[in-house]
Amino acid sequence: MRREICLEKKVVSANDRLAKELAERFRAAGILAVNLMSSPGAGKTSLLEETSRRLGGELRLAAIEGDLATDRDAERLRRAGMAARQINTGRGCHLTAAQVAEAIDTFDGPGRPIHLDSLDVLFIENVGNLVCPAQFDLGERRRVVIASTPEGDDKPIKYPVVFHTADCVVLNKTDLLEATFFSCEAFRQYVRGLAPKARILELSCRTGEGLEAWLDWLRAERASAKKC
């Protein structure tokens, strides 16, 4: 057991070194890199589709998509107008900084990187998993955790590690509030207990309700990244 823990630390610290390099590249390019984390099916890709449709004419956006298998999410984003690169992790339960670096360097194929200077925001959509991604820094400037009403309002206290590290918590699928047993008040209280400074945004990608506040948050964060 002791050896396992030591090795985990070693793997994480190797990742951290690469993540620091990525963070420096993002900082130098003045872009906002966002690590999106959630359970499977909470709406990460839906949020990016809507973001592309509403903000694509104003900011230069791109996405790196992490999934065990298929390139469905990258295809969905391209159809919504966002440049996207799929990473398939096989059995891998989270993205690593090395995978993100490779995706940047081969964004449009071998030897065809995406130029960070030509971007305003780079989204990194992690593997759908509310546990493991929290422990792997990808060099991001901001962490966004997406929850959704059908999952239940107690997810923050049952999966505290990922919520604890969030800069912004998005509650998606508010259109299903009445069809579920979800208490927004309880959810907000749980999030505040774990991440007192995190911005909490409630929205529905389906109806569009609340999306403007999300776009405003992105605009402000991007402006702040630009200044650094």
Place this chain on the structure above:
Amino acid sequence: MRREICLEKKVVSANDRLAKELAERFRAAGILAVNLMSSPGAGKTSLLEETSRRLGGELRLAAIEGDLATDRDAERLRRAGMAARQINTGRGCHLTAAQVAEAIDTFDGPGRPIHLDSLDVLFIENVGNLVCPAQFDLGERRRVVIASTPEGDDKPIKYPVVFHTADCVVLNKTDLLEATFFSCEAFRQYVRGLAPKARILELSCRTGEGLEAWLDWLRAERASAKKC
């Protein structure tokens, strides 16, 4: 990288040895052990609550509950009439055979094991995670994967490893079908492609629709475990 893979294999094979011992204990006791896996919030605990209410007078049921934090799920099950023991994994993204063995041996406190001979079905509710639990045998006789309609119908092909190992796939929250963009036909087709022999059950823990088929599946599997 190579060393990481070797260590993962070592950890898994140590787990497999313990899992075999557990499987032998379950077989000797003639009980049905079920490993329940799903995304966070798909409805594992809700399904067990309904199972307890409807089957608790007929079969002797107990549950081991895996969560990063809180004992909410074990408490919910006790309120629904099922004996339950909570395991908190901290940062752990799946249950291990060692944790299950310890939970059995200390079910009602130190030195107070649950007697497997006095049970018909032992449910092991894994950590909510559609990736890591698939790779860790817990000695179970049957694996049940629960999906839910708001997650989207493409989860099987995006998380193939866990669906590939399923003996039974439960689609929960059918009451939300009309409020989501979920195609049951596409979902069934994806599941059949990965687990051709898996039983597929569609139900709603909220309305009770479809629950009888789940109870029948449990009855039949328990009878088959008894005969071994």
